[in-house]
Amino acid sequence: MSRHIDQQLFSAHEHALDEAEPCPECGSELQLRHGKHGAFWGCSAYPACDYIRPRHQHDGHIVKALGVPCPECGHELVLRQGRYGMFIGCSHFPQCHHIESSDPPKNEQSHDVSCPECHTGHLVERKSRFGKTFWACDQYPKCKFAINSPPVMGQCSACGFPLLVEKKSAAGVTLICAARRCGHLQERESLNC
Numbered sequence: 001m002s003r004h005i006d007q008q009l010f011s012a013h014e015h016a017l018d019e020a021e022p023c024p025e026c027g028s029e030l031q032l033r034h035g036k037h038g039a040f041w042g043c044s045a046y047p048a049c050d051y052i053r054p055r056h057q058h059d060g061h062i063v064k065a066l067g068v069p070c071p072e073c074g075h076e077l078v079l080r081q082g083r084y085g086m087f088i089g090c091s092h093f094p095q096c097h098h099i100e101s102s103d104p105p106k107n108e109q110s111h112d113v114s115c116p117e118c119h120t121g122h123l124v125e126r127k128s129r130f131g132k133t134f135w136a137c138d139q140y141p142k143c144k145f146a147i148n149s150p151p152v153m154g155q156c157s158a159c160g161f162p163l164l165v166e167k168k169s170a171a172g173v174t175l176i177c178a179a180r181r182c183g184h185l186q187e188r189e190s191l192n193c
Contacts, residue, residue, distance in 0.1 A: 025051045062091070072098040085129070113151040116163040116178065118143035123151050147178055158184035 021030050021041075028045040032055065043049040064079040066088065075092035077100070090096040113135075115121040121139035128134060136146040149165035156164065156177035163178040164186055175186040 023049060023051050025049055065091070070096060070098050072096055113153055113163070115139065115143055115145050116161060117145035121145075123147075149176075151178065154186065156182060156184050157186060158182055 022028070023030055023043040023045065026043060026045055026049040028043050028049060030041045030051075031044045033040055033042040033052075039055040041053050041055060043051040061081055062078045063081050063086070066077045066079060068077045069075070070077050070090040070092065073090060073092055073096040075090055075096065077088055077098075078091045080087055080089050088100040090098040113123040115123055115137040118137060118139055121137040121143055123135045123145075124138045126134055126136050132148075134146055134148050135151050137143040147163075147165055149167055152164045152166050152175055154164040154175065155162050156179065159177060159179055159182040161177050161179040161182060164175045165178045167174050167176050177184040177186065
């Protein structure tokens with residue numbers, strides 16, 4: 001006994017979870033299509049109409065109003081969903097570009113370490129879009145100094161660079177010169193002088 005499978009069940013516009021909408025440019029129905037960067041909505045009248053839009057919106061749309069005034073312009077701060085996650089921004093964007101992290105501030109110890117490159121900023125703890133912790137100058141984008149390990153005040157005994165980093169290993173915690181070209185292992189006794 002041979003069974004035939006109805007191929008229309010697998011067509012892109014028949015997904016039960018996605019509702020079709022009219023194209024905002026020509027009024028034809030939007031269809032779910034697949035490209036090398038994932039699924040997207042495209043006009044069914046293609047190539048006459050080439051309207052497309054991403055399936056999932058990560059354009060900084062407002063999730064929730066926070067009821068707190070923006071420190072720069074006074075308009076309300078809002079929680080937004082961006083490409084790399086949630087963030088707090090001004091509701092008056094693009095006129096005001098104020099942005100804050102939605103994460104609570106980290107330990108204040110990192111603010112005491114001066115930037116060895118620009119000498120005006122301080123190193124602050126940040127997270128990359130992948131969740132990795134790093135320390136960067138708070139004067140970014142003017143100063144692009146960044147390190148991947150916790151900073152420690154001190155001077156390298158080999159090259160004189162004014163910053164060390166803390167590396168943890170099976171042998172314990174060691175201090176290494178923060179200069180990329182040096183990498184000298186620092187002894188703890190030389191720090192105390």
